[in-house]
Amino acid sequence: MAYPQDAAVQPPALRIDALGKKCPLPIIMLAQRIGEVPIGNVIEVLADDPATKTDVPAWCGLKSHEFVGAGELAPAPGWAFRIRRSY
Amino acid sequence: MQTTDISAAQQAMADESVKRLAMICWSNDLDKVWPTLILATTGAASGLEVDVFFTFWGLRVLQKNNKRFTGKNWMQKGESFVDRGGTDHLKLGKIHFAGMGTWMIRKLAKQYKVASPTELLEMALECGVRLHPCQMTMDLYGLSPEDFIDGLQPTLGAASFIDMAAKADITLFI
Numbered sequence: 001m002a003y004p005q006d007a008a009v010q011p012p013a014l015r016i017d018a019l020g021k022k023c024p025l026p027i028i029m030l031a032q033r034i035g036e037v038p039i040g041n042v043i044e045v046l047a048d049d050p051a052t053k054t055d056v057p058a059w060c061g062l063k064s065h066e067f068v069g070a071g072e073l074a075p076a077p078g079w080a081f082r083i084r085r086s087y
Numbered sequence: 088m089q090t091t092d093i094s095a096a097q098q099a100m101a102d103e104s105v106k107r108l109a110m111i112c113w114s115n116d117l118d119k120v121w122p123t124l125i126l127a128t129t130g131a132a133s134g135l136e137v138d139v140f141f142t143f144w145g146l147r148v149l150q151k152n153n154k155r156f157t158g159k160n161w162m163q164k165g166e167s168f169v170d171r172g173g174t175d176h177l178k179l180g181k182i183h184f185a186g187m188g189t190w191m192i193r194k195l196a197k198q199y200k201v202a203s204p205t206e207l208l209e210m211a212l213e214c215g216v217r218l219h220p221c222q223m224t225m226d227l228y229g230l231s232p233e234d235f236i237d238g239l240q241p242t243l244g245a246a247s248f249i250d251m252a253a254k255a256d257i258t259l260f261i
Contacts (some may be wrong), residue, residue: 010178022130022201028210031132060104 012044012082013037019078023051027059030083034065037085042068048078056081090160108137111146111248112145115187116168116180120148123261124207130257131214136154138240139211140248141219147172149220149235152205159229166228174204189203193224219243 014037018026026047037043047058053070060067060083068082108130112123123139130137141149148254150157150172157172158164182188194204211218220235222242252258 020200022199024132025126025200027129027200028132028214031214059133062135 013041015044015046018045018047018049018052019050022049023055026052027055030056031063032060033081034085039085041086042082042084045081045083046073046078047081048073048076050051050065052081053079058082106135106257107255108135108139108257108259109248109252110139110259110261111143112139112148112261113143114180115144115147115172115177117177118194120145120177120204121175121207121258124204124211126204126259126261127216128197128210128214131211135257137211137214137216138219138220138251139216140219140221140251142224142248144170146224146230148174148177148204148208149218149239150230150234151205151234152176154234157228157230157234158245162172163229172234176182176210177204208236219248219250 016026016029016033018029019064019082020042021029026045026049030043030045034043045052048058048082057067059065065086066084068084070082073080100113110123110127110129114120127137138247142212144214147170152175154172155167156164177189178186179189179192193203195201217240218238219240221244222244224230225242
């Protein structure tokens with residue numbers, strides 16, 4: 001995992017398993033569930049659709065939430081994306 | 088009161104900052120409806136206000152899946168027989184191959200966990216996408232409100248969609 005230091009310190013308040021799901025499901029799942037974590041907390045999305053590598057940061061930009069970073073999952077191909085709820 | 092004025096101004100600014108997406112779904116070909124629903128749901132999930140205007144063949148997308156025949160006269164009923172409505176019954180516009188092509192792509196989508204048009208339409212309603220049926224097409228096909236799924240907006244005409252599109256940041260005709 002290669003998260004920024006502060007994200008590594010703060011564990012995610014919620015983890016969404018979108019492994020195996022294709023566009024746009026990981027984004028829809030993230031949008032539906034980010035409200036479940038308190039403001040300022042981190043939500044993590046596990047996904048293996050390569051489109052999520054650009055879609056999750058793009059979504060964060062559109063929704064003005066903070067994209068904290070992404071880490072590669074091992075051994076399975078996939079990524080863990082961390083997003084901090086801003087409001 | 089000043090506080091009220093500030094609040095109203097802030098609200099107006101917030102409303103202006105919301106991006107809008109206006110889409111037309113004119114066809115009930117699976118290959119056109121699928122991306123329309125993917126973009127509509129993603130737009131709504133990304134904070135955009137999304138309106139989709141369903142017109143001509145596209146209106147069939149909003150039909151209940153279990154509604155086999157629609158229409159008031161023999162021509163309308165005949166049209167509904169050969170062009171069944173509902174998201175479960177959409178066919179590919181090309182490579183349909185008497186049903187084989189459509190069957191294959193739907194099977195592949197299920198295998199690779201791509202959301203089906205039916206699932207996407209449900210998600211669209213959950214995400215707040217506004218689905219507008221075309222009044223003229225309803226009359227043309229002899230469709231009535233009970234032929235459609237729940238949760239739709241009131242019917243619209245072309246000028247209403249043009250007004251919607253003029254106010255939108257993005258307009259897509261798929």
